[in-house]
Amino acid sequence: MLIKNGKVIIFEDNDVKVKQIDIKIKENKIDKIEERIEPEENEKVIDAINKVVMPGLINTHAHIAMSIFRGTFEGCDLYTWLNEKIWPIEAKLTSKEVYNASMLSIIEMISTGTTCVNDHYFFSKEIRKALEKSKMRAMITRVLMDSDGKEASENRINEFINLYETRNKEDNLISYSVAPHGLYTCSDNLLKISENLARQYNLPIHTHFLESINEIEDIKNIHNATATEVLKKYFDGIPTILAHGVKINDEDIEVLKTMQCGISHNPISNFRLGCKIADVTKYLKNGINVALGTDGQGSGNNLDMFETMKLAALGQGGIHENEERITSKDVIKMATINGAKLLGIDNKVGSIEKGKEADLIIVDITPKLDNIKIIPNNDIISNLVYNTNGNSVQTTIVNGEILMENRKMKLIDENKIIEQFV
Amino acid sequence: MLIKNGKVIIFEDNDVKVKQIDIKIKENKIDKIEERIEPEENEKVIDAINKVVMPGLINTHAHIAMSIFRGTFEGCDLYTWLNEKIWPIEAKLTSKEVYNASMLSIIEMISTGTTCVNDHYFFSKEIRKALEKSKMRAMITRVLMDSDGKEASENRINEFINLYETRNKEDNLISYSVAPHGLYTCSDNLLKISENLARQYNLPIHTHFLESINEIEDIKNIHNATATEVLKKYFDGIPTILAHGVKINDEDIEVLKTMQCGISHNPISNFRLGCKIADVTKYLKNGINVALGTDGQGSGNNLDMFETMKLAALGQGGIHENEERITSKDVIKMATINGAKLLGIDNKVGSIEKGKEADLIIVDITPKLDNIKIIPNNDIISNLVYNTNGNSVQTTIVNGEILMENRKMKLIDENKIIEQFV
Numbered sequence: 001m002l003i004k005n006g007k008v009i010i011f012e013d014n015d016v017k018v019k020q021i022d023i024k025i026k027e028n029k030i031d032k033i034e035e036r037i038e039p040e041e042n043e044k045v046i047d048a049i050n051k052v053v054m055p056g057l058i059n060t061h062a063h064i065a066m067s068i069f070r071g072t073f074e075g076c077d078l079y080t081w082l083n084e085k086i087w088p089i090e091a092k093l094t095s096k097e098v099y100n101a102s103m104l105s106i107i108e109m110i111s112t113g114t115t116c117v118n119d120h121y122f123f124s125k126e127i128r129k130a131l132e133k134s135k136m137r138a139m140i141t142r143v144l145m146d147s148d149g150k151e152a153s154e155n156r157i158n159e160f161i162n163l164y165e166t167r168n169k170e171d172n173l174i175s176y177s178v179a180p181h182g183l184y185t186c187s188d189n190l191l192k193i194s195e196n197l198a199r200q201y202n203l204p205i206h207t208h209f210l211e212s213i214n215e216i217e218d219i220k221n222i223h224n225a226t227a228t229e230v231l232k233k234y235f236d237g238i239p240t241i242l243a244h245g246v247k248i249n250d251e252d253i254e255v256l257k258t259m260q261c262g263i264s265h266n267p268i269s270n271f272r273l274g275c276k277i278a279d280v281t282k283y284l285k286n287g288i289n290v291a292l293g294t295d296g297q298g299s300g301n302n303l304d305m306f307e308t309m310k311l312a313a314l315g316q317g318g319i320h321e322n323e324e325r326i327t328s329k330d331v332i333k334m335a336t337i338n339g340a341k342l343l344g345i346d347n348k349v350g351s352i353e354k355g356k357e358a359d360l361i362i363v364d365i366t367p368k369l370d371n372i373k374i375i376p377n378n379d380i381i382s383n384l385v386y387n388t389n390g391n392s393v394q395t396t397i398v399n400g401e402i403l404m405e406n407r408k409m410k411l412i413d414e415n416k417i418i419e420q421f422v
Numbered sequence: 423m424l425i426k427n428g429k430v431i432i433f434e435d436n437d438v439k440v441k442q443i444d445i446k447i448k449e450n451k452i453d454k455i456e457e458r459i460e461p462e463e464n465e466k467v468i469d470a471i472n473k474v475v476m477p478g479l480i481n482t483h484a485h486i487a488m489s490i491f492r493g494t495f496e497g498c499d500l501y502t503w504l505n506e507k508i509w510p511i512e513a514k515l516t517s518k519e520v521y522n523a524s525m526l527s528i529i530e531m532i533s534t535g536t537t538c539v540n541d542h543y544f545f546s547k548e549i550r551k552a553l554e555k556s557k558m559r560a561m562i563t564r565v566l567m568d569s570d571g572k573e574a575s576e577n578r579i580n581e582f583i584n585l586y587e588t589r590n591k592e593d594n595l596i597s598y599s600v601a602p603h604g605l606y607t608c609s610d611n612l613l614k615i616s617e618n619l620a621r622q623y624n625l626p627i628h629t630h631f632l633e634s635i636n637e638i639e640d641i642k643n644i645h646n647a648t649a650t651e652v653l654k655k656y657f658d659g660i661p662t663i664l665a666h667g668v669k670i671n672d673e674d675i676e677v678l679k680t681m682q683c684g685i686s687h688n689p690i691s692n693f694r695l696g697c698k699i700a701d702v703t704k705y706l707k708n709g710i711n712v713a714l715g716t717d718g719q720g721s722g723n724n725l726d727m728f729e730t731m732k733l734a735a736l737g738q739g740g741i742h743e744n745e746e747r748i749t750s751k752d753v754i755k756m757a758t759i760n761g762a763k764l765l766g767i768d769n770k771v772g773s774i775e776k777g778k779e780a781d782l783i784i785v786d787i788t789p790k791l792d793n794i795k796i797i798p799n800n801d802i803i804s805n806l807v808y809n810t811n812g813n814s815v816q817t818t819i820v821n822g823e824i825l826m827e828n829r830k831m832k833l834i835d836e837n838k839i840i841e842q843f844v
Contacts, residue, residue: 067797067798068798069800070796070800070805070809071798071799071800071801071804071805071808071809072800072801074801075746075749078744104794104797107794108795111794112794112795212744213743268736270739271736271737271738271739271740272736272739272808273739274742274743274744275739275743276740276741276743301808302808302809304795314693315693317692317693317694317695317696317697317698318698318737318740318741319698321635321696321697321698322499322500322634322635322636322696323696328496367840367841367843367844368837369529369533369829369836369840372526372529372530372534372836372840373530373534373723373724373725373726373812374492375489375526375840375843376490376492376493376843376844377493378491378492378494379494379496382493382494382496383492386493386694386723386724387492387493387723387724389813390795391813407791407792409791414791414794415790418789418790418791418794418797419789421789421797422789422797422798422799
């Protein structure tokens, strides 16, 4: 397959560049990137004139079955939202509902340019089934917690082990994490179990971390230590994906720098739940990897990573008054290569480079009425971050396979799924 | 004209409601709102099934000729941005450039659901010419300032007077404000002149107000008083549109409450220029009217009021930690009826009510791939604010006249304008 005439986003010389180049994909990999490549006989050619070709977006924290909660419970704080609203409903969810809700989210992701998602939920075999059908790239898990008792916790651990043990070892697209829900919902005992599972299976940890102000005190009460001390105690040396990280102070940063962890920044969810703004400018300056996530639709509104890029870039102006802060170029990296690093798959994806697996998206920038917000296109990167949304994505390719072409889904009958939610 | 089968946003009983009703427009006014209205012979009927019908959006602070600055000068603070970047370029702008840039913005506004804009710029006869051609509703002005000397200031005053004196008195769509640029760029003398013009012509004041932290000290130095004291001294009793109002403290609020003023909240621009977040939740609680604005594209990125609604709603979660704050219902009012109040035209527009002039928009909510972010549509108001952007606007009606229908512009050849910016 050949993608011709596109404006391609390339990471080079520590910069983000836009180059007019052709890309050849062979099997599942990027085979060649050159100024001009001629197609072979019968080769599929995608004409990307007036299009941007960029690495597929990597959503590093989501709960994709939560599409059903979209638009609900506005104005709650995190604890009220979890304890009084979400958890009671989730307790009644069925596996079929989780499957359908996941399929709906998968359509949302593919059609808005996400090629890889890091999920954090339960009924995870259903989620895996939906992801396998879609051929998206993903990291999945079965979330662990024991704040509601021992029996429930043991069931969850068994479900996780069963999920992992029943994995398809040939599957190049789906990987796994061990996911203690958060330090305020897991005992020391469960964190120890999580650590052991991660070390035994050689898997990363994926946990909620210092999302809201309330956690600080709760973690102290449960573990008799600060959040970062707890983290260091159990997960030192284990790749660790910290979702949110809004309430990280300078002391925490010093500890986190010594660990193999990074932050999944979820600005829309943080705003919506009144958690304030994570200082990701500071984290990045301190060498801590920061990637982006949408969270579930209940708090994050939607899974459109373009919206999350926009809020990540703008949000820093809410805390850095007249100060240097991240730019749209940083944000493009956060949504792609930083996400790949956070999930430990940057050797495979996250950038358009020869030899990497072909996860990429093609975004329409044709000068026309529907693109009026990017005219004049003085700065393509800035316009991608500040003035584009996922509906501009025309074509989504994962592992060399086209999942959506010219906004037609290739493997999923989207209308059949959509009609179940009308 | 009859709009049938739409879900109509109605302000009633101090609430925002969604009702399935028909709307009859006769000449330029809303003539009838009833559950079911049958069309007369030969009457134009718009079928709004699977559509939301809502009041046209009112952008209460913009510089529409600044479309040409889109995507430029990321990461600046306000003063650097104005003094070093924008003003030197603006000094070289031609009237033709202002006309074309304004037409581009008008296309952007009509196609994203804005029916009325409050502009703040120069070469204002060109802007008026563009607005007249488009048949949008607008408030315009010629901005005044004298921080760059007396002669330039006198020219501006004369241009303003000339602009106003050459107005078309029959024109129901275009009104005028007196616009001292800001209290940090106008001397006492110029503020007195502005006051006199406003009282003489019976016009509102439209000024930048406490947008950035630097202004506080500068205003003290220039006027030997706080910003709010200066405002009260000159503009007490005059309807006053305060753009931004980010740095308003509790003392200021007490004074502002005694005046005829309101705030145009421009969250995207404030974020982008690192001005932090205006506490509009507090202003509204104190009975101060708050409406929404986009600012120019140089700082505000785009003129899509749906994006501004989203940022207005989310932004408050950046300062109100676990606290009550404005909801999507408040934000819908800020973008419509509050805007009409701020511009002093709420007797004419701002809501869908019998007898008002017909400024309204029709938004597509059909369950389909391009609307995946509003599926399931558990809460239409929430989805309009958090998950919709201006490209979902199908039809835009101002003063009973269709300016865009099914995303076809009716009075403007958009491609002719667009091709000048490619």
